[in-house]
Amino acid sequence: MSILSKGKQRGSFYISFLHNFTDSTFFYRDIYFGVAYFAGQETVYKDEIPYWSMSYAGGVDRTITAKDDIRGIYAFLRSALRQVSKEHIFRGPATFTDGIYEYKNTSEGNFESFHGTEIITQNNRVLYSLHYNGGILR
Template structure:
């Protein structure tokens, strides 16, 4: 097993709270590396975090962490709101709720949001397997009555 830097989880939590979860697309870099993408960044030397994704209703992306200019960690993800959700207000409410859930990211599991979060008639669930060096999971959002609204799958770990 690769050695996990002791402060990597704390850096990830800070980076996630200071980019999409805390700022939405306002954290977007003006000139992303990949045309048509959204690119969010956070730096706290020796670390640098970058999240690049495409799409909105259904999206795919990748988060990376450099330490001293060397890529050490990555997570890829894909998902989004259910295809039958076309109402803009519902769509925006789902992503606003998602950002609230993602603000609850914890050092113990610094991948997405907490295991469970409830607010405004919606329930966020995050099922995780593994540890920071190698993990995968699925997050879902449903109405309180159980009607599914959103799903995202993710996985990643330490690069070696």
């Protein structure tokens, strides 16, 4: 799917974040609440009808409070999520390492119905975790 337009804006709900991507057939919306710990939902619309969705919740360990540490973890997470492949389509790859962080993603199911967990560790300490689930809407 080629992306013809994209946007990031504050959502219509107080302290929410909204991402939209559109092409001629599909529309993607991601809305989430929170930063260090967050919850959200992605929805793909096909011909203006909700077709697929994924909900998620997670974040950094509550003992991590320094903004620079949180920014570093989320910068690494964005790098990991860019590694998504056709073989492992939910969130990021099964594993990804860069510098001091390691990303692990385990999932079960397929595009129609799935669930999974991703974590980021440093020296075997879990710094971040997130649970997700979703599938085709009926």
